[in-house]
Amino acid sequence: MSSNFRLKGKVTIITGGARGIGAATAKLFALNGAHVIIADILDELGTSLVESIGGRYIHCDVAKESDVESAVQLALTWKGHLDIMFNNAGIPGMDGSIANIDMDKLNRLLAVNLNGMVHGIKQAARAMIKAQSGCIICTSSSAALMGGLGSHSYTLSKEAILGLAKSAACELGMYGIRVNCISPHGIPSEMLADGYRNVLKEPEISIDDVEKRVAKVDNVLRGRNGRMADVAQAALFLASDEAGFITGHNLVVDGGFTTCFTNMRLMYQ
Template identity: 40%
Template sequence: MQDKVVLVTGAASGIGEAAARLFIREGAKVVLADINEVAGAALARELGMHFIATDVTFEEQVERAVAYTVERHGRIDCMINNAGVIGAVGSIMETTAQAWRATQAILLESVFFGIKHAARAMREQRSGVILSLSSIAGVMGGLGPHAYTAAKHGVVGLTRSAASELSGYGIRVNAVAPGTTVTPMIDQVRGSREAAMTGAAEVSPLGTALLPEEIAAGLLFLASDAAAHITAHTLVVDSGVTAGGFASGASKLRDRPVTFIGPSGQH
């Protein structure tokens, strides 16, 4: 990844932060984008990289982030559509349309924006890699809340569809589908980091918690020349959960009071 230019959304924490750190260690120039201006700017200062405040639910802000990246570095080699929330949690019979739409806007519509505008820039270069975060909830049913599951299935479908068009421009489009990964949002669901680590280990056939750095490693592989002939693919990183049909905590979320887990004001 030496001197490759990478834009990461949702880069202020969790998988986005882990990806930014790893790609920088591998020689990339990373632009961090996040709705959390304080945390995002602080991380960018620490890493010596650029930051742009971005609410991915607004197309013009995603377009601006891509343009900013190209302006600063002259190109964009990799777009990582990572920004996300858990979103609407609870019974489908009680989920509001507003919470449903807010979840889709963050998890699926933002990926459409990212693919669209990154592809426009990469088309001129005749090269590039676009990576989006799906989930094991995007490859099986019952492993996540309903709105989340629908959105993550959408990411897988959009990845395949976009790849079929963009391959003619030398652009590869792939997704990564993590299992339950210990991030700040999972800490919030479980109540603490300790509980999140324990819960993630309990649902893992390997018996260990899945960490953001391990998802970042999958992203790095797909972004690299080692994956030069991989496109339209969803890489599942889940310790074997989907192969064994193990539950990943969705049953615990199902019976919770209906709520929205994510930035305030989104529901």
């Protein structure tokens, strides 16, 4: 894969960067000249990945603001500045009927998926305001755009992210800081596999199984399934100077699924 170093010298933090979409993005950012910090709770995977891309790793539970603050401080100590914050960490939720939703489980999910985003935007903003520039990207989901694509708690968290990003973009634009979202759909990953395991009560579902199920769902781009690399490329665009006049935007990476919805039940056949 060739590169024109679109992020040369940019210091980047990627939460949830040890595997899946985060890991794919970390590799692509490094290939494009970025200095990458992976902030995750998967220490072995994260450490191995940064060794291969020449970055840094820090244990970070985004539900704890002090952990996110430490990740930002690592960037400042390491390179003296923070240019890109990719708030990507998240967990799936499965809470059944709204009539029986477990509030403790809901609060645990929101602590990661929503509070974690607030922590990331807040701590990144503190560093970026001083520099009068920066880029913040948040991972949302197609579940924020259409009902029935995720659990109630997951849907709640992902739609709230869209509002948070727009609100933050309005304030932080005066400091030259851009804030955008990416909303993927049907990207085979460990997180999506976890979601299927919860829905289908089948613990042995693999990513290959998920790919086969996702392939059954019609989208505008027939014969073309989503890949983690597609989301990574979207993040690269938003992080680059090519998107320098884009803020408060939600970039949907779904192969047209939310434009041309057919039958969700096909995914579970």
